Amino acid sequence: MNEKASFHKRIYSLLALASIIFAIFGIRLIDVQAVQANGFAQRASNEMWNSSVLLAPRGTITDINGLELARSVASVNIVVDQTMITDPQKTASIAAPVLGLSTTELANLLTGSKRYQIILKQAAPAIWTNLSATLTTYNATVMKERGGVAKRVVGFFSERSYVRDYPTGRLAASLVGIINDAGVGASGLEASMESKLAGKNGRYDYANGAGTIIPGSQQFITEAKPGTGIQLTIDRDVQWVAQNAISQAVKSAQAASGTVIVMNPKTGEILAQASAPNFDPANRKSITNESLRNPAVQDVYEPGSTGKIVTIASAIEEGKTTPETVWTVPYSIKAGAGKFHDAEKHATERLTTAGVLAQSSNVGTIQIGALLSNDTLYKYLQKFGIGQSTGSHLPGESEGLLPRVDSWSGTTAQTIAFGQGYSLTALQATSVYATIANDGVRVTPNVIAGEIDSSGSFTRSKPQATLRVVSSDTAQKMRLMMESVVSEQGTAPAAAIPGYRVAGKTGTAQRADAICHCYKGYTSSFIGFAPADSPQYVVSVVIQNPRGQHFGGVIAAPVFKTVMSFVLQSKHIPPTNTNKVTYALNEAALKKQKA
DSSP: OOHHHHHHHHHHHHHHHHHHHHHHHHHHHHIIIIISHHHHHHHHHHHHEEEEEEOOOOOOEEOTTSOEEEEEEEEEEEEEOGGGOSOHHHHHHHHHHHHTOOHHHHHHHHOSSOSOEEEEEEEOHHHHHHHHHHHHHHHHHHHHHTTTOSOOOOOEEEEEEEEEEOTTTTTTHHHHOOBOTTSOBOSHHHHHTHHHHOOBOEEEEEEEETTEEOTTOOEEEEOOBOOOEEEESOOHHHHHHHHHHHHHHHHHHTOSEEEEEEEOTTTOBEEEEEEESOOOTTOGGGOOTTTTOOHHHHOOBOOGGGGHHHHHHHHHHTTSOOTTOEEEEOSEEEETTEEEEOSSOOOOEEEEHHHHHHTTOHHHHHHHHTTSOHHHHHHHHHHTTTTSOOSOOOTTOOOOBOOOGGGOOTTHHHHHHTTOSOBBOHHHHHHHHHHHHTTTEEEOOBOEEEEEOTTOOEEEOOOOOEEEOSOHHHHHHHHHHHHGGGSTTSSOGGGOOTTSOOEEEEEEEEEEETTTTEEEEEEEEEEEEESTTSOOEEEEEEEESOSSOOOHHHHTHHHHHHHHHHHHHHTTOOOOOOOOOOOOSBHHHHHHHHO
């Protein structure tokens, strides 16, 4: 082959190689532009877009009139992407004053490699607004002064959040309860109604541009669903009067605690449930596990003389006695395997059943209880709701303690007859008296009036369950006898309300002490209703371990008068103006009546 042919061959080889190279570059270009373009775009999009939780507000808890007792107030969580912070110390010096943090504290939170670090939880929206304005101003200033070469402060973000607010403070705190740091109900109705009150969180995506959320970029994946609101039967004004009255009484008596309950006996609705001492839900540092207890349903005590109405009502219902049956009542008596006596020494008296109740005689009540078999007395205790839940569904509610008949000793029947030897809660005791006030029908206590959905639609709670315990005739006789308790001849004239007929019963029980396993101190109480001939409301007052004066007619009855007087006036309940018919309290008065 000559040189010219060889030269042309080499040229053709180089041209072929160049064609191959250009073809390869062409194929790669097509791959980049047409095949991998979507992949590069997706990667850029992933780096630009973030996803976050959209918190749902809890449902509001209101009183019967719609006044808020617990609500969710809009706030923000301020968070930071630490990887975007180039100078933690400098950034902290700028942002710390706005956030109310020390420079050192904030610098520590800004330092690291976390893409998500909470700086301030549940902050007021104004704080985020001020922080954003401060950073914007700083960035604009340094960029202008340094000719656009300064590093901007970026990496701060905000998340929608809520803070739980209790606008009435201590009012009904033990009933309403609180939520924990995770936003979950920790006590009271906040805990027991968690499934209703808690909403369902949503999620959203947002575009991240230069360390801030690009306005208008939010894309909601799942909308947050607000929690269901709860309307209570509680009346804020009645609650306030009850709270104030029991707080003053506990302080004056130097007592361990106290409880007031106001109930509508016909519906079971609770208008007030106040206790002292209580707690301030806004001051979390002062709250203890003990202070979170709801004493109205969690603390149990032996009722003492307020329990005598169960024994006497049972005996009347069984036809064993009447209000005017006469009893020989000495100061003390031997019964069963023990010896029992009345609270104060007295000569032997001839009292009617009504007189035994009015003067709260242990000895007389033991004699009346002896007319009933142990099984019969136990049956009526159960029917009145002793030893079982009231059905209120309040968190932590105790069933109390009613020993089984087969475990009774030689003195159990006697002590149970006058209200010792078994225990109950203040709500159970209130329910017993509401049963007598409601013509012998027990209605399940209730604090939930209904539910309010996110659209504002109200659904009323279903009527409460009922159970007839004693006849209407027995209940009427009991009410007439109980009126004598608040007379000058009874143990609680301090409970009388001018212009109204009032019925009730005092209690001064020995208090069981869990430490010494003995009786130590007293439980003082008064439970009553008005108007006695047409009961509209029941008010119970229980004061635990008062110092000094401890008789229920002295320290609990005045609280009843204060609260009941307000309830009758605020609910516009007029005096019934019916003639008061009283039973004779002793044999002499009975003979005089019949003469």
